[in-house]
Amino acid sequence: MFKGLKPILYGDREVWPLVEGGKGVSATNHASSGAWAAAGGIGTVSAVNADSYDAEGKIVPQVYRALTRRERHDELVQYAIDGAVEQVTRAHDIAGGQGAININVLWEMGGAQRVLEGVLERTKGLVTGVTCGAGMPYKLSEIAARHNVHYLPIISSARAFRALWKRAYNKVADLMAAVVYEDPWLAGGHNGLSNAEDPLKPEDPYPRVKALRDTMRAEGIADSVPIVMAGGVWYLRDWEDWIDNPELGQIVFQYGTRPLLTQESPIPQAWKDRLRTLEDGDVLLHRFSPTGFYSSAVRNPFLRDLEARSERQIPYSKRQAGDHVVQLDAGVKGKNFWVTPHDRDRARGWVAEGYTTALKTPDNTVVFVTETDKATIRKDQADCMGCLSHCGFSSWKDHDDYSTGYLADPRSFCIQKTLQDIAHGGDVEQNLMFAGHAAFNFKTDPFYSNNFTPTVKELVDRILTGD
Numbered sequence: 229m230f231k232g233l234k235p236i237l238y239g240d241r242e243v244w245p246l247v248e249g250g251k252g253v254s255a256t257n258h259a260s261s262g263a264w265a266a267a268g269g270i271g272t273v274s275a276v277n278a279d280s281y282d283a284e285g286k287i288v289p290q291v292y293r294a295l296t297r298r299e300r301h302d303e304l305v306q307y308a309i310d311g312a313v314e315q316v317t318r319a320h321d322i323a324g325g326q327g328a329i330n331i332n333v334l335w336e337m338g339g340a341q342r343v344l345e346g347v348l349e350r351t352k353g354l355v356t357g358v359t360c361g362a363g364m365p366y367k368l369s370e371i372a373a374r375h376n377v378h379y380l381p382i383i384s385s386a387r388a389f390r391a392l393w394k395r396a397y398n399k400v401a402d403l404m405a406a407v408v409y410e411d412p413w414l415a416g417g418h419n420g421l422s423n424a425e426d427p428l429k430p431e432d433p434y435p436r437v438k439a440l441r442d443t444m445r446a447e448g449i450a451d452s453v454p455i456v457m458a459g460g461v462w463y464l465r466d467w468e469d470w471i472d473n474p475e476l477g478q479i480v481f482q483y484g485t486r487p488l489l490t491q492e493s494p495i496p497q498a499w500k501d502r503l504r505t506l507e508d509g510d511v512l513l514h515r516f517s518p519t520g521f522y523s524s525a526v527r528n529p530f531l532r533d534l535e536a537r538s539e540r541q542i543p544y545s546k547r548q549a550g551d552h553v554v555q556l557d558a559g560v561k562g563k564n565f566w567v568t569p570h571d572r573d574r575a576r577g578w579v580a581e582g583y584t585t586a587l588k589t590p591d592n593t594v595v596f597v598t599e600t601d602k603a604t605i606r607k608d609q610a611d612c613m614g615c616l617s618h619c620g621f622s623s624w625k626d627h628d629d630y631s632t633g634y635l636a637d638p639r640s641f642c643i644q645k646t647l648q649d650i651a652h653g654g655d656v657e658q659n660l661m662f663a664g665h666a667a668f669n670f671k672t673d674p675f676y677s678n679n680f681t682p683t684v685k686e687l688v689d690r691i692l693t694g695d
Contacts, residue, residue: 229693230468230692233245238356239378244327244688245479246691247458248269248270249272249458249483250330251417253647254274254651254652256272258315258316260487260490263684265326270357270480271327273316274332275315279311279315281314290304301613304613308343309346313350331357335363336521336618337362338614339626340365341371358371358372359381360379361382361383366392373403379405382458412425413430413431414430416664416665434470457470457479458481459484461481461482461666464692488663496656502656504676506671508668511526514531517640518621519620520618524663534640537595538595542574542594545566553566554566554572556572557572559579559596575596579596584598608642609636623635641660
């Protein structure tokens with residue numbers, strides 16, 4: 229047992245201070261989260277478009293038959309509720325009364341509140357807590373109170389937590405089981421990097437977590453309410469000075485990336501194999517997500533294509549002004565595209581390379597793509613099923629007039645399509661592959677040598693030694 233590490237009381241039972249991070253769209257399911265709980269930790273079922281099963285135990289494909297986005301959105305919400313209920317029920321059975329089961333919801337998920345209410349209504353007594361981030365989930369505490377479950381907000385700064393506490397959480401203080409600090413530079417998936425923070429200049433998490441604890445203390449929150457350190461956690465020995473540290477109070481550690489490479493992990497074998505090849509720096513913090521948030525993923529050809537697409541981009545004016553003194557004559561139809569002479573020459577060069585079509589963005593720029601890419605982009609935008617509350621790629625919004633009011637952005641992509649594909653056997657090089665920035669450890673950690681893939685129990689036991 230690693231020095232100073234002790235069980236904590238969570239949901240009226242003792243558990244190890246180790247949380248499995250919930251990874252959406254089938255990257256975390258009943259098998260992995262149930263096993264994590266059975267090993268004595270807190271397993272997390274993702275309630276973001278989880279899989280359902282037919283009578284033979286096969287995954288039910290999430291096929292959308294409705295003609296309108298609003299109707300497809302309703303189909304998606306129902307898939308999400310049914311899938312998460314199935315996953316929670318199975319995870320609870322696997323846990324066998326050990327540990328605890330949480331569910332994780334992306335607040336920026338389309339219909340997030342409907343999904344959360346629907347899942348909790350049908351899983352009474354099975355879910356201990358709800359973790360929720362990607363946005364400012366003010367209503368999380370209200371929903372938790374309605375269903376008598378704990379809630380664990382995911383934030384990336386003391387300032388964000390204080391805003392949530394002042395506006396809503398102070399009214400339901402007794403059900404707040406922990407606060408998850410998700411490091412915006414180290415965590416995988418969507419990150420809570422603010423406009424005041426530099427994506428290229430990571431900050432040490434210790435002072436940021438200390439500031440969070442100071443804020444919690446100032447609001448009268450006891451040190452026994454843990455802060456969950458999420459993002460960049462691999463070896464507990466690297467965090468020795470965080471354990472039993474009076475400055476920080478109770479600390480719990482979350483593992484999102486490491487559980488991907490276990491026998492129970494539901495991700496396809498090709499994804500697991502790819503994880504073993506990653507080098508330090510292969511995970512990119514980028515801003516191509518249609519959510520508008522920064523996110524971290526493996527810099528594979530899929531991501532490199534998005535980088536290259538945005539580099540083939542020039543600003544234009546609708547009339548001659550400033551340096552925009554020539555009309556664009558490549559990739560566009562019409563005469564109201566005024567650009568600089570240099571940008572016109574660049575555009576001609578891209579067209580000569582086969583990027584023959586210019587697509588307008590919401591920022592008065594055009595990006596140059598192939599005809600094939602244009603067809604894919606337009607089809608994906610037309611097929612939108614409203615998986616986000618606000619989608620930059622398709623201009624969908626899940627309420628009011630169902631439109632963000634902005635032009636659909638061709639520099640982004642359909643996140644539901646690519647995450648469903650990679651989770652169910654699609655090409656790992658041509659899909660979005662979320663990962664935390666510590667994923668390179670799969671290649672260097674001797675635990676994984678000789679192609680060893682641990683069970684979740686073996687992984688948890690290994691973590692408990694400090695390694």
